[in-house]
Amino acid sequence: MAKNGVQFQKGLSLTSFLDQYGTEEQCREAVYKMRWPHGYQCPECGGEKYSEIKTRKLFQCSQCRHQISLTPLCQ
Numbered sequence: 154m155a156k157n158g159v160q161f162q163k164g165l166s167l168t169s170f171l172d173q174y175g176t177e178e179q180c181r182e183a184v185y186k187m188r189w190p191h192g193y194q195c196p197e198c199g200g201e202k203y204s205e206i207k208t209r210k211l212f213q214c215s216q217c218r219h220q221i222s223l224t225p226l227c228q
């Protein structure tokens with residue numbers, strides 16, 4: 154019995170995954186939409202307003218200043 158190695162499902166291949174989430178920017182957007190499909194909500198206080206700290210790639214809640222980083226999920 155010959156082994157053909159790992160076969161990726163069509164449409165779910167690693168290549169198309171990387172095409173879709175290839176850049177950190179794209180990945181963050183995908184993670185954002187996955188996490189907050191109806192818009193940002195702070196896990197600490199439920200606040201819906203945030204500011205983005207672009208230099209540190211963090212989302213900061215405007216209400217309680219809780220900070221969230223999405224990038225660890227993109228590495």
Ligand SMILES: [Zn+2]
Nearest residue numbers: 195198214217
């Ligand atoms: Zn908050």
